[in-house]
Amino acid sequence: MKVFITRIIPESGLELLRSAGITYTEHREKRNLSPEELIAACKMHDALLSVGGNKIDAAFLEACSHLKVVALMAVGYDNVDVAAATALKIPIGNTPGVLSNATADTAFLLMLATARKAFHMHKVIGKGEWGFFEPTANLGMELNGKTLGVFGMGKIGMALAKKCRGAFDMPVIYHNRSRNEEAERLLGARYVSFEELLKNSDVLSLHAALTPETAGKFDAEAFSQMKPSAIFINTARGAMHNELHLLDALQRQTIWGAGLDVTNPEPMNKNNPLLNMPNVAVLPHIGSATVEARSGMARMAAENIIAGLKGAPLPYAVNNP
């Protein structure tokens, strides 16, 4: 049995595959495969371990309906046509939980970096513009006691809320489609409507999945309802906010700042004006980029491949074909 792997992945996953007697081919070039290249490669393999958002759409799945399993090394599966995979009886797996802390840490980092204009200050020093101590310059804002709003209180949203309660004693409000009773019980989180979330968050952090319902949800209309002192954080998916509307809201000071780990498109263009704004911090989609999270993700993806190739249920399944 042979697996195609779309990027170089941590040894923890490869070791598991080898110990199960599974051979693999890694795409080792530092570029994305075209859809045609991916189909051509998969035609010569029995399973796909997909890293980095390759489009697993109906066209791909129909061309590769022989695949016994598609294992994502990611928790988000907005790049997959799950209904088409299920119809073709192809199991899809993902890697939930193991990256929640790392991704919540990234949101936490962006909150602080934005609140204290840290990325901008770093650039100022690099340009030789660190002048003298000015009591009224370079002022940021404190997070202590401010209200954290979570859009999508799932695993990562909860991990962030826990950190914010512990570190800054922040009251937590959230909006989901359904109540998260665990977050309410353990973190004192309060369920609010989407409009209340916009209106009352001092820091609004996105942790929902990208779906037709959440795509473009954070637009001019949404930003106009937020506090002028609010910080907007997105570590979920770039397509959930409208980047031009965000830029406009920041320029007009409709909101105070923004921290992004995800952009639309990715990579962000190096001339994007957001990169030159003091109250903005941008990272290149490194939410889960810790040694611990990535080696756990590789292991989980390999476990899904091993199960799928045996025809057994996936331990971390997205669908149930």
Ligand SMILES: NC(=O)C1=CN([C@@H]2O[C@H](COP(=O)(O)OP(=O)(O)OC[C@H]3O[C@@H](n4cnc5c(N)ncnc54)[C@H](OP(=O)(O)O)[C@@H]3O)[C@@H](O)[C@H]2O)C=CC1
């Ligand atoms: N930057 C990065 O590197 C990373 C980004 N991510 C992104 O983070 C996302 C969340 O991951 P994770 O916490 O593990 O996922 P979970 O499934 O645990 O949580 C998602 C939450 O979003 C809520 N939700 C879904 N749809 C909506 C909606 N329309 N409106 C409001 N809330 C909604 C769900 O609740 P309910 O169903 O009740 O609405 C659920 O609580 C991933 O899908 C991925 O896109 C993940 C890892 C790393």
Ligand SMILES: O=CC(=O)O
């Ligand atoms: O963006 C990363 C993921 O795991 O989803």
